[in-house]
Amino acid sequence: MESQATPGRVNDDYAVVGLEWAVVLDGATALKPAENGCIHGVPWVVHRLAGNLAHTLTVTPDVALADALAESITRTCAAHEKTCDLSNPDSPSSTVTILRRRDDVLDYLVLGDSPLLVKRAGRVEPILDERMANLNDYSYDAVMAAQNTSDGYYVANTMPDAAYQAVCGTLSGGGVDAAALLTDGASRLVDAFQLMSWEELFYIISTEGPASLIAQTRKVEADGAATSDGRKRKHHDDATAVFIDFML
Template sequence: MEIRFSSQAAPDRVGANEDLVVSGAGFAVVLDGATPMPGVESGCRHSVAWLVGQLGRFLAPGLVTGSEASLAELLAEAIEAVGREHSDTCDLGNPDSPSSTVAIVRVQSEAVEHLVLADSPVVYRAPAGEVTVHSDERLERLPERTVESVRRLRNAPGGFWVASTKPDAAYEAVTGTTDRSEVEAIGVLSDGASRFSEQYGHSWEELMAVLTSEGPSRLIDRVRAYDAAAPTVRWKRYDDATAVLLYELGR
């Protein structure tokens, strides 16, 4: 199996890239930290990049060692462990506490598992070319994205779910298992890369074609060109962008 990835900060980013990739034999994780809205007090002394790094730190061991725990269980344990790291210095009850999306793929001997929490999709291409997108669209369904509505609906029934301070959020993720023989290639993306299809009109088949034939960096290059030329901006012109390709799963 071949695993390739690229993770690039937004061109106008001030500070660290808030995306993170964690990968190893048979798995890949993409974390996309949520940049806070201006003026929002998180109650936390740590940055979004710190949270993302800690989540990656605590997710990795179970994936590396082949834990039999479900992906949701591994994520819940990681969220709980991160909470212990800063519960004595930060207000974990603050609804604006730093948060992150999560996308995980784990390739087993007979099956491929996925977990998607918030807007970082996982895309499968079958040997015959059929493409399947595993996504969590609850964030897109919010009636508005004001500070107040996002605060009220984050990690709440009827709203959307992210990795932050509540371990139970992990069990709200979109999860599933697919027979390994039905998956030829996998893309794991932050929304800064998936906007190639979600905002700029290309099919998911086209996205996977670029990812497999030209590679993750070239996919992000194409997105950046669209970002720069877009006549209108949806939420923000540029975003940190991450693309992971898992290929030749039969090897």
């Protein structure tokens, strides 16, 4: 389920799902779009990252997820390196969250603030990359200085090695009942507005579906709720949620 922040405007989120894997991406709006060195919009980059990932995950099903993302970033850069200034730190970027079933295990990768929720043994476990939340200065200069650095946070844009800084791991597939991949626009009832727990959010998406979760988020936004996590966030944000029930 996808929903753009403002109807009629392009959605910077994207989701792509295969038989054994799912991917969600959340493109970041350039802080200075007129000066970011790229002639393409954020969706152009996000869609190519997604398409390259889908290709790699399909044709090489056992590839390490970090390798798959690094290759996707490399191919995306090659598609516009002759037209755009890829040395500009404000070049379009994206978070990436991947979940893949491989034999009897589940592999995951989380790069940026798009959470992965996994339910196993009756408990909901969030798998998070929280480095972006640790920023205490959201000015242009501070964000650009922190991006893709060990003292800051990592995203997918022009540095393939950022893929190897993602939160990665493997779970026993037999013990996982369900999972949800969310962009931060779909997780904000927990991490931005702090109105519920991850367990409560997961209950909504698993019993009522992604559309209901996003509808409830839009209502909270429309009612004027303020973010309470200390981060500078959009009042309205693109939202994408993918729910996977392994018990079906």
